[in-house]
Amino acid sequence: MELIASLREKVKTIVSFGSCAAVGGIMRFFIRGGQEPKPWQATHLPLGQFIAPDLSVVGCPPSPQTISRLISSLSDAGKDIFNPYKKLTQKTRLSCFDLLDDVTNMQLCVGCRICEKVCPSLAIQIVDKLPEFIVERCIRCGVCYAHCPQLNKKWKKEDKGQPSLQTNLKRAE
């Protein structure tokens, strides 16, 4: 960990890549059957608890399209196109609970089913135009959260019209 901390001082851009680095991922959560780890069980921690990453790319694993898009845009690093990835660095639990907190409980959900389609572990079902979560199946990958178009719209507004992660992903295809 000292090594990573020393790199933080020397390297301009550090990306926490994948859900293990971003939030602890399967190593931190899945082995607990979807429960929060007890303090004595929390042996796998996200990178963000030790150093401040600049960008966070979620996914278990992230898609190759996201990677090629990111790499081909690297000369833009630090510019606004990366804002959604910056926003994801502020999340330390990323899961269906974040989607509940930030989208459905905020009455933002429009029942578009995108979260249901992108969930790699079939932990989401849309019932009556709202997502229902099978928490035991959730591997805390954060993909549903990062792909929700309503959330991306909200970020876009906050960022005053800067391109969203959705737009970035579309461009990568």
Place this chain on the structure above:
Amino acid sequence: MKISFIEIGGCGGCSLTFMRGSSNLPDNCEIVYFPLTLDVGEPPEETDIIFISGSVCVQDD
């Protein structure tokens, strides 16, 4: 541009997908892989961007 990919843990899926996603690199990019889990030495300090995959294990033994 020098890119380093450091794997500090996890299942290895991130490394595989990163290799796949970075297979058509722009000409000015060079990628170096450092799976710290395999004890391959120290990653270069002269790098523009570092991708780090895996969670940090804080278990003592």
